[in-house]
Amino acid sequence: MANLDDLYREIILDHYRSPRNRGELDAPGVVRTEGYNPLCGDELTVFLDVRDGIIVDIKLTGHGCSISQASSSMMSAAVKGKTVDEARETIERFKQLMTVHQTALDDRAEPVVADLRTMGELAALQGVVKFPVRIKCATLAWNTLSQGLDDAYGVQGTGSQ
Amino acid sequence: MxxxxxxxxxxxxxxxxxxxxxxxxxxxxxASSTLPPRAVIEAMDRYYTLHHANVHRGVYQTAVEATDVYEGARAAAARFIHAPGGADEIVFTKNTTESFNLLAKSWGAANLQAGDVVLVTEMEHHANIVPWFQLRDARGIDVRFVPVTDDFRLDLSNLDQLLDGVKLFSFTATSNVLGTRNPVAALARAAHEHGALVAVDAAQSVGHQPTDVVDMDADFLCFSAHKMLGPTGLGVLWTRAAILASMPPFLGGGGMIADVRLDGYVPADGPTRFEAGTPPIAETAGLEAAIRYLDGLGxxxxxxxxxxxxxxxxxxxxxxxxxxxxxxxxxxxxxxxxxxxxxxxxxxxxxxxxxxxxxxxxxxxxxxxxxxxxxxxxxxxxxxxxxxxxxxxxxxxxxxxxxxxxxxxxx
Known part of the structure; x- marks a missing residue:
């Protein structure tokens, strides 16, 4: 049986109660990207300030459940100050973390995931895969970030402004 | 008690x-879906165990029995909502949403022109909003909303003004979010005074209170079997026989025709006109059992x-x-x-x-x-x-x- 403590880790609740990087950016060149989860009504706007291929600042607005809010907050903390390439790599690793492997749906098995040691705080979100309907809550922020990077800097390139 | x-x-x-x-x-x-009693499950089981055949076509014993099950449920549904014209006024659909789509796409498309107004309320389910928006986008009708007060009731202070020029007032009997029960008969009377017809979303009311379409003064009633202890996959659109007779077909295909030739087709009369293809039959057995069960409870x-x-x-x-x-x-x-x-x-x-x-x-x-x-x-x-x-x-x-x-x- 999936335990509620697997989902609501203390670090997740902490990010939910005290979200990091809340607010808006309006500097020239800032890219604004909106993400929606139409089924639950979660909404997220990501503001990205990227200079010379480095995410110098990121801010978030929106509302949603604890998982979507905590995941956004953790995402912003994970990519702020990183290069666009590093951010894309983190997005990939996070998506791998959220991939439901057959074994992950088996109550007795731990999810098969990417190397958790490299994930830092984000590893706390691994419990979400035991609650498959909540996965889309956790991935909203990452899909929105990915979209923002694609829109602004091209699907392949790391570009610079 | x-x-x-x-x-x-x-x-x-x-x-x-x-x-x-x-x-x-x-x-x-x-409010999402009710749990069926054993009597409903057994009625559907019994249907598949003993009576299953396609309806309206065969002359063999079980085909006749299957048709009896299907048409018997239609009569039971008519009695359940006190339809004045009986079974001939009951169209089986997939669910309340399909009932509203049938209403908009058949009656609405035949009777509403650009500039005509459909009045709904701010507390409607999307099923009673989106089909009207679709008609608005296709034909240029107007869709107006009765607002909701801070006390979670319909704001009827401007109802006369809102009803001006309205062809159809379509509203819910009970809100699926607020629980608010609307004064159906009073709203219907006001609509009729303005020459509008009245459609009632009874999805949240049929399984929880007595339903009488004559007392309600309704012209259309939409509901689903699975919200009144019945199975999913079956809904009802009720309307008066005279209105039903004037409505063009909805979906085309088998079962809904009187004749098909190389140069065209003639639709069937009555509810059959709106029931193209093999319908849910076991589900109607379930609906009739649910009606019997609800009647037993009172x-x-x-x-x-x-x-x-x-x-x-x-x-x-x-x-x-x-x-x-x-x-x-x-x-x-x-x-x-x-x-x-x-x-x-x-x-x-x-x-x-x-x-x-x-x-x-x-x-x-x-x-x-x-x-x-x-x-x-x-x-x-x-x-x-x-x-x-x-x-x-x-x-x-x-x-x-x-x-x-x-x-x-x-x-």
Missing amino acids: SAFDPRRVRVDTPLLGRVINGRPITYLDS LENLMAHEQTLTSDALARLDARFNGRVRVIGPANSVDRGGVLSLDVDGVHPHDVAQVLDQFGVCVRPGHHCAKPLMRRFGLAATARASFGPYSTVADTDVLLDALDSAVSMFG
């Missing part, structure tokens, strides 16, 4: 025997029972959570069904529902397919608990304990 006893209904409802996360299930999602009794549960829950939510748990809906049980949309301060409805699931409590988080209403109250979602014939105060006990746990976890 009268002959009605929810404990007997519980014994009759096999799904209530489930254990979820180590606890007996506490089912509080009847819908007046059910209404009183759910009112008692709602009063009790409203009072206890207020006393226990001191405003931390807000009910988005009328504060007392007058003209109100057993739907409790909860807004828990600081806890998102999805998290509320997740914690409640650990207690075996089934509630629904989300916008309940009523986004204009949610926006009206500045909400993205609520966690909705709703009662059925099998609900008891013990369900409310578990709900309150589970809510307590959600509040402290995120507090």
Whole structure:
């Protein structure tokens, strides 16, 4: 049986109660990207300030459940100050973390995931895969970030402004 | 108490025997779908075991029996809502949503031109909004909304003005989010005085109170079997025989025709015209069993029972959570069904529902397919608990304990 403590880790609740990087950016060149989860009504706007291929600042607005809010907050903390390439790599690793492997749906098995040691705080979100309907809550922020990077800097390139 | 006893209904409802996360299930999602009693399940089982054949075509014994099952259910549905013209006024659809689409795409397309107005309300389910928007986009009709007050009732102060030039007033009998029961007959009378026809969304009312389309003064009634202890996949559109006869077909195909030639077709008369293809047959057996079961319980009794549960829950939510748990809906049980949309301060409805699931409590988080209403109250979602014939105060006990746990976890 999936335990509620697997989902609501203390670090997740902490990010939910005290979200990091809340607010808006309006500097020239800032890219604004909106993400929606139409089924639950979660909404997220990501503001990205990227200079010379480095995410110098990121801010978030929106509302949603604890998982979507905590995941956004953790995402912003994970990519702020990183290069666009590093951010894309983190997005990939996070998506791998959220991939439901057959074994992950088996109550007795731990999810098969990417190397958790490299994930830092984000590893706390691994419990979400035991609650498959909540996965889309956790991935909203990452899909929105990915979209923002694609829109602004091209699907392949790391570009610079 | 009268002959009605929810404990007997519980014994009759096999799904209530489930254990979820180590606890007996506490089912509080009847506004989404009700749990069928064994009589309904057995009626469908019996149909497939003994009578199954396609309807309306065969002359062999079981084909005749299958047709009798199907047409018998149509007659039972007519009696259940007191249709003045009997079975000939009952069209079987897939669900309430399809009933509204049939209404908009058949009656609406034949009777509404650019500039004509359909009046709905701000508390409608998307099923009674989107088909009208589609007609607006295709034909240029106007869609107007009756606003909702801060007390979660329809704001009728400008109703006469809103009804000016309206061809159809389409509204819900009971809100699936607020629980508000609207004054159907009074609204219908006002609409008729303005020359408008009246469509009533009875999805949330048919399984919880007596339904009489003549008393309601309705012209159309839409409902689903699965919200009145019946199976999914079956809905009803009722309208008066004269209106039905004037409506063009909806879906085309087998079963809905009188004749087909190389140069065209002639549609069938009566409800059959709107029932293209092999219909859900076992489901109609289930619907008839559900009607018999509800009649046995007594819908007046059910209404009183759910009112008692709602009063009790409203009072206890207020006393226990001191405003931390807000009910988005009328504060007392007058003209109100057993739907409790909860807004828990600081806890998102999805998290509320997740914690409640650990207690075996089934509630629904989300916008309940009523986004204009949610926006009206500045909400993205609520966690909705709703009662059925099998609900008891013990369900409310578990709900309150589970809510307590959600509040402290995120507090």
